[in-house]
Amino acid sequence: GESVGLHLPTLSVQEGDNSIINCAYSNSASDYFIWYKQESGKGPQFIIDIRSNMDKRQGQRVTVLLNKTVKHLSLQIAATQPGDSAVYFCAELRSSNTGKLIFGQGTTLQVKP
Amino acid sequence: NAGVMQNPRHLVRRRGQEARLRCSPMKGHSHVYWYRQLPEEGLKFMVYLQKENIIDESGMPKERFSAEFPKEGPSILRIQQVVRGDSAAYFCASSPLPGKRSNTEAFFGQGTRLTVV
Numbered sequence: 001g002e003s004v005g006l007h008l009p010t011l012s013v014q015e016g017d018n019s020i021i022n023c024a025y026s027n028s029a030s031d032y033f034i035w036y037k038q039e040s041g042k043g044p045q046f047i048i049d050i051r052s053n054m055d056k057r058q059g060q061r062v063t064v065l066l067n068k069t070v071k072h073l074s075l076q077i078a079a080t081q082p083g084d085s086a087v088y089f090c091a092e093l094r095s096s097n098t099g100k101l102i103f104g105q106g107t108t109l110q111v112k113p
Numbered sequence: 114n115a116g117v118m119q120n121p122r123h124l125v126r127r128r129g130q131e132a133r134l135r136c137s138p139m140k141g142h143s144h145v146y147w148y149r150q151l152p153e154e155g156l157k158f159m160v161y162l163q164k165e166n167i168i169d170e171s172g173m174p175k176e177r178f179s180a181e182f183p184k185e186g187p188s189i190l191r192i193q194q195v196v197r198g199d200s201a202a203y204f205c206a207s208s209p210l211p212g213k214r215s216n217t218e219a220f221f222g223q224g225t226r227l228t229v230v
Contacts, residue, residue, distance in 0.1 A: 041223075042223055042224075043117075043204050043206075043221035043222050043223050043224050044156065044204070044221045045221070046219075046220075089155050089156070091156075098161050098168055098169040099144070099146075099161070099208065099219070100146060100158045100161055100169060100172075101146075101148075101156070101158060101219075102158065103148075103155035103156040103157070104155050105153075105154060105155045106153075106154070106155050
């Protein structure tokens, strides 16, 4: 069936290093891909999104890369900080009529001081 | 401008009781989405509502679960005769418009953590 999945459940990085979180998706008809950050006990917080007709988008310290050929999405965080520690979810936007999101399982990012 | 408000933040129910979860969308938002998150998992879509209408309930269990978004007041997710498997975090998101660009700016509430004992 269709799904959005993440490669690694946990990623541990040193403070100041760059982090790369990966995601695979299976529905090539999706219009948007979004990265969310979820801190413990809180709701998902929007980080960055990318349209399916783009292959790269940059924000503040974050970059999202989309490779439609292999249906792969990644989130790069530059100079990772302790405040970046959280669970990161990729989500896929299908059905432009309803706008519901299909979430992946999540990757826990642990930043070591 | 307050964000999406969900209450209660924590809810404990005994098996067989009813659970009512409330969601007040952001001001000016008339579209509400409910998601469920089991421990160590991602969020799963449940239902999408506009004022007084259920637009997409493809993620709702067939029995015991219902949702509404009345003309006045918050959206309500209702779970009847709760079972232990209903224990999860339930998140509400709201947006001003459905669809592509606007939904990527959907704002999530802090969630209601339901524990069934």
